Amino acid sequence: MRNKRSFAVIGGDLRQVKLIKSLVVDGYHVSVLGFNNVEIGIEVSNGQTIEEAVQDVDYIIAPLPCTVDDTTVNAPFCDEPICYKELFKCISDKQLLIGGKISEKIMNLAKIYNVFPIDYFDREELIVLNTIPTAEGAIQIAMEELPITLHNSRCLVLGFGRIGKVLSKMLAGIGAKVTVEARKHSDIAWVKSYGYQGIYLYEIGNYIGKFDIIFNTIPKVMLDQQTLSKISKECLVIDLASKPGGVDFEMARNLGVKAIWALSLPGKVASDTAGEIIKDTILNMIEELGV
Amino acid sequence: MRNKRSFAVIGGDLRQVKLIKSLVVDGYHVSVLGFNNVEIGIEVSNGQTIEEAVQDVDYIIAPLPCTVDDTTVNAPFCDEPICYKELFKCISDKQLLIGGKISEKIMNLAKIYNVFPIDYFDREELIVLNTIPTAEGAIQIAMEELPITLHNSRCLVLGFGRIGKVLSKMLAGIGAKVTVEARKHSDIAWVKSYGYQGIYLYEIGNYIGKFDIIFNTIPKVMLDQQTLSKISKECLVIDLASKPGGVDFEMARNLGVKAIWALSLPGKVASDTAGEIIKDTILNMIEELGV
C-alpha cells in the first residue's frame, strides 16, 4: 500500500460501522459522516459537515448499496439526508470515491462534477466471500423454520454456481443429504466430485417431491406451478436468487408451499463479517489500481 | 416386533405429536389423550377419558418429561389435568407404561398401583441421537446472536463427551476453527485424531481470550470469575450443560460477557426429529425387552 492512509466513510449500515472500526484498528485515519444514531465504539473524527468529513482524505467510501433513492447516500443511521450532489462538490480530483452498487443515475451525476467513482460490489472476491454469510443465513433460516434437524435432512440445491457450491459444502458439513441440480454434464461431474448427488434439470420433476428443503440459487423461475405442485407440503423453499427470483411465490401460497425469499443476507445475518469483506475488497482495489 | 401393535399416547408436547403421527404411519394403532389444543394432522382415536384411551392398548406412552408437578401428566396441549393416579388405576398388568424422565415420586406412586414403568430417557441411543438437535440448536443460537459468520470463527468447545463430539464435527463442517478442551491425554488424542486443536484444562487461561464463541458441555462451573474475566467482550458463551451449568452467569453479567444457558434444545428447535428419536427408542426397547 502506498502512503495514502486516510478514509472518509459516508453513510451505510452496520457493515460500514464494522468497516470503520476495522480500518482504524489497521492504523488508517478515518473520518465519518452519517452515523449519528449508532455507537461506533471507537474513536473517529465525526465530521459535522460533508466538507469536514472528506477534507484531506484520500478515499471516500460510499455504502452498499450506495443509494436507494438515486439522490441521497443510503444512511440509515442518520436523520439528515446526505445528498450526492453536495458530496460530489466536495471531492477533489485527487480523491477517489469508492462505492457499492453505484446506480446509473448516481454515476452520471458524478461525471458532471468530474468525479469518477469505482464500484466494489462487482469485484469477484467480494461476490465469492459474500457467498459464505449468504449460505449461513440460508442455513439459519432453515433451522429456524423447520421442526427437523438439517442433519440427515434431504436438501436440494438448485444451481451449482458460487452460492450453490458454498451452500452445498456447509449443508453436507452439518450432515444433510445434499442433492444438486445442474444443467451441464460437466457441472454434474463437479457435483459428483464433491460427493453430492447430482440430478439434471430435466429430471427434476421425478425427484422434487422427496426433499425436506429446497434452496434456489438461480435467478430464473425454476419453481413454477407444475414443479411446485409436486413438492411435499412439509418442504421449505428458500429462494436466494436476486430478482426475478426462482419461485412463483403467489402460486406457492395458493398451493400451500412455504416459500421464503431471502435477499441481502450478508448484511442481515453477519454484518461484521460482511463489513470485513467490504474492507478487504476496497484495500485490494486500492492496491491493485495503484491509486 | 411381536404382534402387539397398539399404543396410547398420553400428553406431551410437539415431540409426542410427531411420535403419534409417525407410529400411525408405521401402521400401529394409536389412541391419544391430552392433545385437545393442537392439530395432530392425522386420524387417531382421540379418547375422551383415560379409560377409553388406554383400553385394550399394549403400551402407554408418557411424555418427556413425564411430569413437571409430580402429580399430573405433562400435557401442555390439554386444559384438563390428567392425574397419574387416575392413569395408573386404568393400567392392567398386561400393559406396559413407558415414560421419559420418570420422577421418583411418580415411580413410587406407580408401584402402589402395581404399575412398573420403564424409562426411555436414560437410553443410550436417545441420549446420543439427541446430541444432534442439541448441537444444531447451539449453532442456530450462535448464528442468531453473533454479527459474524461461524465460518472462520474461532470456537472453543469445553468437553469432548457426546455433545462435544457432535458439536465439534458440525462446527468444523460449517467451516469454523474448532478448539476442544479436555482433561485426559487420551481425550486430547481423540481431539487431534478428529482434526481439531486440542488444549488441556490447565492451559485454558492462556487461550480463552482469543475465541469468538465458547460452548460449554461440562456440568460443572468451568467459567468462573477468573476465567470469565479473560474472555473477549465480543465473545458469546453458550452453555449446554444441565444443572448446575458451567457458567457463573451472575458474574458473566457483571463482567459484561454475553452468556446464554441453552437447555432442552431438541424439543425446542427440532420437535419432529426429537419425536422420531423418542419413537425409535421406544420401539428398540419393546423389541429388546421382548415385552
Next chain:
Amino acid sequence: MRNKRSFAVIGGDLRQVKLIKSLVVDGYHVSVLGFNNVEIGIEVSNGQTIEEAVQDVDYIIAPLPCTVDDTTVNAPFCDEPICYKELFKCISDKQLLIGGKISEKIMNLAKIYNVFPIDYFDREELIVLNTIPTAEGAIQIAMEELPITLHNSRCLVLGFGRIGKVLSKMLAGIGAKVTVEARKHSDIAWVKSYGYQGIYLYEIGNYIGKFDIIFNTIPKVMLDQQTLSKISKECLVIDLASKPGGVDFEMARNLGVKAIWALSLPGKVASDTAGEIIKDTILNMIEELGV
C-alpha cells in the same frame, strides 16, 4: 439414447477393458479388436480382423491416447499392429469414430478416408471426473513415499484449478493441513471459502520451507532453483502438471529435494474408474450430438 446400440472397441489398455465390460452390462452390443493378451472376463464378439470387428456397428471407439506412433492404434494387449489406415478403410459414412487425444496426423489421415472422428479427451466432464483418480493417485504416492501420515501433515497445493480443488478437498478429508497457492484475489477468496489457508504466489518464498508435501498442478515451472533451495530436505514434491511440468527436476536432484513427476495417473491407479469415466463421456457425447 436413440436406437443405435452397437460398438466396436479397437485397442486400448485396462480402461478400455472396463469400458467394454461396462457397455455390455448396460446392454449394448460390443465387438472388440486388439485384446488378445488380456482376459476381458465377459462374452464379446472378438473379431479376428478389422473388417469383422467394425462391420455393422454404429460407433467405433479408439483408445486414450488413440495412438503413440501416429500410425497404429495404441493397443498394448495386442501383438499385431492395427493400422489406422486399415481401420479408416473399413469405416462407412454411417459410422462414427470416437477417440481419445486424437493427434493432428491421425485426424488428417482420417479426412483422406472421409472419416470425421470426434474426441472424448477434451470433454469437460471427462477432465473434471479424471481429477478424482488423479488426486487419489497423488495421495497414494505421498502415502507410499513418506514416513509420516498425511493426517496432520502440512501440504501445499500449487494452483486452484480443477485438480487443485479436488486434491485439496481429499487432503483435508484425510486430515492434512492444507495451504493453497493462487494468484488472484478471487481465487484466494475461494480457497478461504473452502476452509484452506490461502497464500499468494508472491508470498511463496516466505512459506515454502515449512511444508511436508508440495503438490504442483500448474503447467509452468513453479519450483525453480530459488524456490527449491528453500524447501525442507524431508519434503516430498509431487508434480501433477502436464508438460513442461512445474519442477526443475535436475535442480531438485542437485539440491537433494525428492521430486516425483506423476503423469497419467487415472489409467495407472484406477483403470476401472477411468474406464467408466470414458464410457459415461462417450454416451453423453452420443446423446448430445444426436448422432
Next chain:
Amino acid sequence: MRNKRSFAVIGGDLRQVKLIKSLVVDGYHVSVLGFNNVEIGIEVSNGQTIEEAVQDVDYIIAPLPCTVDDTTVNAPFCDEPICYKELFKCISDKQLLIGGKISEKIMNLAKIYNVFPIDYFDREELIVLNTIPTAEGAIQIAMEELPITLHNSRCLVLGFGRIGKVLSKMLAGIGAKVTVEARKHSDIAWVKSYGYQGIYLYEIGNYIGKFDIIFNTIPKVMLDQQTLSKISKECLVIDLASKPGGVDFEMARNLGVKAIWALSLPGKVASDTAGEIIKDTILNMIEELGV
C-alpha cells in the same frame, strides 16, 4: 517435566530412530545402543556397551515390541544380540525402564534384577493416536490393490471402536460411501450421528454383497464361510484386527475372495509419525508419574 533429562534408547526399528531424533531436537540428552546399521542423522552418544549407554541416564527406553524371543532386545539394526539379562544388570534403582508390549517373561526376569519396567503400549493415547497411521495404511493398501477409486466406492467397516471411528472418517473424507456395522443401538446411533450408513450385525448377510471394500476391525471371525460366500468377487477385504483376526483366510482363498491381513501398520507405513507418538506417550507417562 522435572529436571531429569537424559535417555538411553536401546534397540528398535525406524520408529525408535525417529524417537531418538525427536528427543534430541527437544533438548534431551540421548545415548543409544543397537543402531549400528542405520543412519540416525543426528549427533548422539553411541555407546559401545550396555554399561556405557545406560550410565547416568534417567530413563531407558526399550522398543515396541520390546522383544521377539523373550531373551534379547528387539534390535533389527544391530548384529550383536543385546540380552535383557545384561541390560537389567546395568540398571540402578534410580533409573526407570520404559518398554513397549513387555512380555510376561521379560517382566518376570526384570523383577529378579529389581527392575520394574512400565509399558507404553497399553497407554490409551498411544492406542488412539496409532489408529491414524493404521487407518491411513489401510487406505493405502486399498488404493494400491483396487482398480477403482476410493472416492464413490462402497465401503463397509466392521466395528465402530477406535479404528472403526478414525477409518470411517478418513474414508468419508476421501469421498467413499461408508457403511458401518455395529451391534448395539447406541453404536448405530453414533454411526448415524457421524453421517454414515449404519447396519446391525444381524442384517449383514443382506448387505454384504454390495460392497467394493470391507474393512474388519473386530478381533473375532466375522467373515466366515457363510458370509464370505456372499461377497462380490471384485471386493477387497482388509483385516485390521489383531489375532485371531476377523477373516477365515483359508476359506477366502477357496472362494476366490481377495483378503489381506494388515497388521502393525503404524511402524510400516508411517514410522516417523509412529515414533513421535511413542515419544509423546513416554513424555506423558514421565510427567504423570512424576518419576
